[in-house]
Amino acid sequence: MRVDSLTKRFGRGDTALTALDDVSFEVRRGEVVALLGLSGSGKSTLLRHLDGLQAPTSGGGTVLGTDLATAVPAELRALRRRIGFVFQQFHLVGRLTVLENVCTGALGSLRGPRLGLFSYPRAVREAALGRLERVGLADWAFQRADTLSGGQQQRVAVARALMQEPSILLADEPVASLDPESSGQIMRLLKEVAEQGRLTVLCSLHQVDLALSWADRIVGLRHGRVVLDIPARGIDRATVMRLYASVGADAAVGAPGPAAGAG
Numbered sequence: 020m021r022v023d024s025l026t027k028r029f030g031r032g033d034t035a036l037t038a039l040d041d042v043s044f045e046v047r048r049g050e051v052v053a054l055l056g057l058s059g060s061g062k063s064t065l066l067r068h069l070d071g072l073q074a075p076t077s078g079g080g081t082v083l084g085t086d087l088a089t090a091v092p093a094e095l096r097a098l099r100r101r102i103g104f105v106f107q108q109f110h111l112v113g114r115l116t117v118l119e120n121v122c123t124g125a126l127g128s129l130r131g132p133r134l135g136l137f138s139y140p141r142a143v144r145e146a147a148l149g150r151l152e153r154v155g156l157a158d159w160a161f162q163r164a165d166t167l168s169g170g171q172q173q174r175v176a177v178a179r180a181l182m183q184e185p186s187i188l189l190a191d192e193p194v195a196s197l198d199p200e201s202s203g204q205i206m207r208l209l210k211e212v213a214e215q216g217r218l219t220v221l222c223s224l225h226q227v228d229l230a231l232s233w234a235d236r237i238v239g240l241r242h243g244r245v246v247l248d249i250p251a252r253g254i255d256r257a258t259v260m261r262l263y264a265s266v267g268a269d270a271a272v273g274a275p276g277p278a279a280g281a282g
C-alpha cells in the first residue's frame with residue numbers, strides 16, 4: 020500500500036483543520052507498521068482513509084490496487100471487503116456466542132441477513148472455528164461473548180476480522196483498553212497472523228514499548244505530518260519519544276507547528 024501526499028481538511032475558512040498534511044509513506048506486504056503520535060495527530064483519520072471510509076481533500080494513495088483519490092463507492096466497498104479492521108472497543112455483540120460473532124466477519128461475502136449460528140453455512144461455521152483456534156479461543160466458542168475478558172474479546176475481534184481473509188489488517192488502538200499482559204498478547208497475535216498469512220498490518224498505538232517490541236517499522240505523525248518513518252529494530256527509544264514532546268519542542272523533531280486553520 021502506498022500513501023501519496025494525502026491531505027485531509029475538516030471544515031472551511033477560519034475553523035478549518037488540517038488533520039492530515041501531505042502524508043506519504045509505503046507499507047510492504049507482510050509488514051507490521053505501528054502508527055504513533057499524540058492524540059489528535061491524525062492516526063484514526065489516516066486509517067479511515069486507507070479503509071476507504073473517508074475521502075482525501077487532495078492526494079491519496081493506492082491500497083490493494085485501488086486508487087483512493089478516484090475510486091467510486093462500489094470500488095471502495097470492494098476494497099473494504101479485503102481489509103480487516105480491529106477497533107479499540109472490540110464491537111462484539113455481547114449476547115451472541117463467540118462463534119457467531121466470528122461468523123459475522125463473513126457477512127460481507129454472504130447474501131442476505133443471518134439470524135442465529137445455524138443460519139450460517141456449515142463451511143463458514145467451520146472456518147470460524149478454525150479462526151478461533153488460531154487465536155487460542157476454540158474452547159470458548161459457545162460462550163456468550165460478554166462473558167469473556169477484554170483481552171479475550173479483542174482476540175475474538177481479530178478472529179472475526181480474519182474471516183474476511185483480508186490482505187490488510189488495520190487496527191485502531193487495539194490495546195488501548197487492555198492490561199499490559201493482554202496488550203502484549205494481542206500484539207504478538209497480530210505479528211503472528213502477519214507472518215503466517217503474509218498479511219500487512221497497520222496499527223495505531225499509544226504504547227511506544229509495544230511498538231518497539233512488535234512492529235517492523237514505525238511511522239510517527241505529528242500535527243498530521245509524517246515526522247518519523249524508520250525500522251523499529253534497534254531504534255533509540257528517545258527518538259520515538261520526541262513525537263510526544265510538548266508543542267514548543269516542534270523544532271526538535273523537525274515537525275511543523277499545529278495545522279489548525281491551515282486549510
Ligand SMILES: Nc1ncnc2c1ncn2[C@@H]1O[C@H](COP(=O)(O)OP(=O)(O)OP(=O)(O)O)[C@@H](O)[C@H]1O
Nearest residue numbers: 029030036038056057058059060061062063064065
Ligand atoms: N469528522 C471530523 N470532523 C472534524 N474534525 C475531525 C473529524 N475527525 C477527526 N477530526 C480532527 O482531526 C484531528 C485528528 O484526529 P484523529 O482522530 O485522526 O487523531 P488520532 O491521532 O487518532 O487521535 P487519538 O490518538 O486521540 O485517537 C483531530 O484534531 C480531530 O479533532
